[in-house]
Structures are given as structure tokens and as C-alpha cells.
Amino acid sequence: MSYPQPSSTAPVLAGQGFFRLKTPVSTFASGSGGGCPTDIYESTQGAAAFAIGPESDLAHYKIGYLDPTNSPSLMSIVEITPERMFSGLLYARNEPGTVYQPSGRQGRILIWPTDLWYAGYTPSAAVIPGDTVFTYPPQIDIIQYYSNPPTIQPQRNDKLWFTQYLPMTSGQTTWLVLPSYGRSYIDVEFANATGQAVTYGILGVLYSFGNFATQETTLLMAASVANNASQNKVIKSSTDGVFDALVFSFAIGGSPSANASINFRATMSDTPR
């Protein structure tokens, strides 16, 4: 959880019509397989609606609010996804004595992601030490509207991951772990200009609770891509499934040339195609 917590009051004082909670996930429930992120943020402002923000990597969030009719905890929860925002007045209860039970915490609005994540994940085929694993923590992005939301529901952006360079050493594998929660259509392009053949593959990953092993699904069997050749792979939720993350492996056959480069780009979309 990022400290200090993003302030939901500052946008009110600034006359902004919404509060955007945008921060990387930083904590998760303990266990070797992962767990729910334990980042819980609070808002001291009332809301007219909640929607997932354009830069969100996660696909599921829960919103907790004080509901005197829901005993014994006095907390009711709604969940938002890229397909379904929540529209309705939720009040932040900051007045003295209005608290959740049995914790006795102030009745503010609470926000937390519910997708699973494991910061310590390493692919099962990775050789540690030796291989290099680049993991991008998923981004939290939620918009809290202070006015009634637009009639057209906000959408997540089509996320573009792009790089022209990855450190690769002969005899070792470089792994790239990118979040893909809830994405329906993913287009991956890899063009090899390293001067050597590169063994390239794609895994789909589902994190798990506690000490259960992370589930891996082979989406593209690792195979050699010759120098100056390219590989394209389209991953669809209807045929391949939905994954928490995609893992890309790159193993170079020899020493890369002096001006070695790759052209790797992955476009992740919520729109089925």
C-alpha cells in the first residue's frame, strides 16, 4: 500500500469532479502461491459512482461502505469490473460514533482489489539463480465520481506493452511477467533482431491462494525464432482462457550482436475480437 494514502479530499478542494485512486499494488496475502492484494484504501468522501480507471491492470475491485441495516458488521460490499461499474450514492460516514463492527473503525468508504497476485512468482521452468525475471506489478486505477456518472460506461484502455531491448545472456533465459487480468483479446508481436536465434514462448498464469502452486498454461510452445524473423500470437478468452498474467520467455542462442534489438509489443484489450 502506498503511503501516504492518496487523498480523496484534495480533489474536492480543487474542484475536481472525481477522485482517482491510481497506485501500483504493493502487498499481498502471504503464501508461496500468492493471494489477494492486501492494499486497502479508504475514501473520506461520498461517491455517486465507482468505475475502473483507464490504466487499471486489475479487473476486480470491492467497495465497502457503512450500511446500518447490514448487521453485525454494518458493512456492505459491492464489486466493480471492467464490464460493470457501480452507480449509486455511497456516503463516507466520518461523523463520530459511526463505525464498523466489531473493529470500531470509522465508517469511511473502503476500496481494495480482489484479483490474486504473487509478487514473488517465478516461472516453474526458471533457473534461479541464473535466469532473469522481470515482473511488472499490476496497477490499481479506480475512479470515484462525485457526480452522477456518464451514461457511457468508462472503459479500460487497450494496454500496450512495448520494448526494443531486453537483457539476454547466452545460456540463460529472460522472463517477462505482464499482468493481463480479465483481458479478452491479446495480440503479441515479437521480431528478433538480436543477430542470434531466440527461443521464445508464452505461458498463461493463474495465481492461487496460500501455498498452492501457481497454475501455468502453455499458450505458445517455446520454439526458436531465427534472426530477422518474427512471431505473432493472438490469445482470445473464448479459446485460450483468461489469465492473471502472461509470461514471455526469451533464451538467446549465442552472444547478441552489438546493436541487438527486439521488437516486442503486446496489446491487451477488453474487447473480444
Added chain:
Amino acid sequence: MPPTMKPLQPFRLPPKAPSKIGVPPDSSATNPGQASFTQLKTPDTNSDNYTFFTTIPIAGQPDSTVLYTADRPWVRVTLILETAGPVAVGTKATITPVLGGAGILLPPPSVGGVGQPIVFNLAKGNKLYIASTSVNRVKVQVDPLPWLQDIFFLVQAVVAGIASLVQKP
């Protein structure tokens, strides 16, 4: 001898009798009976616009605060909530708990951030109270009511005139 005909004279208020206990320098603004007719004929036409920020209530402090005190004979106060609330307003100090229904909840803004206005017509001396459970922006527009002020001043003038006639020996 025929009776003397006097031409008709326009009606004028008789001069007021001087006070025996003295008149404070600023009494004309507070004591209607001491105000001059010229002052009474000029209604206050100034408007006032500002943004009021509600605060989070603190234990041991009053739940509601004074949003506006009517310092003119009649004013129209328009309130527009720019955030989601809840914000309760009312003319009595006991409008809490905010969601308890003792006051009026300001409606939250619709799409585009434009809220539905709530209007109060306040006589001089009345107060408008506000309470909330969070920090909110409230747009406040205070407008004079010239026609109502005219009626008010006219009534005041008539009353003052009658009072001075009664006081005359």
C-alpha cells in the same frame, strides 16, 4: 366670507420627534423608526457568490455550522452541491444527524457536475445551518429580493409615520 381654499398638498410623513435618550450613531441601520425615508427607499441590490466547504464533524464540537445569516430585509439564498454529499441544510440548528431528516439533503450533481439548486427565502435575522459527514463543496448564491424589500420598506415607513403621529402631543 367664503372659506379659504387650500391647494391639495402631496402626502408627506410628519417629521419624527427627537429622541429624549439620544440616538446611537448607527441606529438608522438597526432601528427602523429612526431611519430616514431616503434610506428606506433604496433597497440593497448587491448579490454575493461564494463556495462553502463543509468540514468533517469532530467529537465535542457542534455538528452544524451557520452557513449564512440574513443581514438584509429579504434575500434569496440558492445552494448547489458540487460533490456527492451528504449535506443537510435547514433554518434550525438541530439538523443532525445529517441523514436523520431534520434538514434538507442537498441533491448531488448530475452528469457534468451541475447540481439541482435548493432555494431559501430568508427574512432578516434568520440563519441557514449546514451539516455534513465529509468535506463537500457547496455553491452559495445570495440574491436580494427588491420587490419584497420595497414592500418591507413601505410597511416600515407607514408604521414609522403612524408611530410618530401617535407620539405627537
